[in-house]
Amino acid sequence: AITQVSANIGCVSRHTIQNIGSAIFFLSDKGVYAFDVGVDASNTRGVLTQFDLRSEPLSKPINNQILAEDMEEARTSARSIYFNNRYYLAFKNGSGTKIYIFNSELEAWESRDEYSFLIKDFVRRSDDTKERLYAATNDGKLILLEDGQLDGAAKVAWTLDTRHYGGDNLDVESFRRGSFAGETKESSVGLTVTLNARDPDSSSTFTPSIPST
16 A cells, blocks of 8 residues: 655655664755654564654754755765664765754754765675674765774775685686776775785795885
8 A cells, every 4th residue: 555645745866865773864955854663563464553753954044054955966876874873864075975864863964974085885794893884886886884982094904805715626627817907096095905825735825015106
C-alpha cells in the first residue's frame, strides 16, 4: 500500500534520504525535513502505524543557508550519509563541496564544512580499530574526512591484496607483470611498497622505497 505523507512537501533527491532511528531524514525544496515512522513491534513484519511529518523543517535554524543552495543542481549531485550519530548533507559548491552536519544526539546543526574538491559519494571503510568516513571524488580518490582529534590530513592505512592461481597445475611456470601508482601533495612524504612473491619452491620479499614527486 502507498500512503501519502504530505501533499506539499516532497523530496529533492533520493540520495539525501537516510534512516536515523525511527525517523527518516530528507532534503526538500523547503529545507531538511524528518518524519517519524510508527511501527507495530508486536508484528514481526513491521506494520506501519503512522507517519508523523514534523511541521517545521529540521533545518529551520539554518534555512537561510540551506535554501540558498541550488536545488535544481541538488537533484543529481546532492549526497548524504548517517555516520557517527551525524547526518551529513553535501551540496555541490562550484568546483568544491559544502557539507552541512546535523548531530542527532544534540539535535542541532553543528558544522558547515567546505572542501575544494567535488564529492561524488560518501564511503564507509573499517580498519583494525574503527569505522571511518571517506569522501569519494570524481577522479577515483578516497579522502579521509575526519580522524578523531587530528586536525587536517591523517595517514590512511590500507593494503592491496592480489592473487594469481595457475589453474591447479604447479608444474606450469608463469611470469606476471604488475604496476603500482601513488600520488601525494606533500613533498616530504614517501610511499613504500612491499611485495611478497611466493611459489611452491621458494619465497622472496622485495621492499623498494618510492619517493614522492
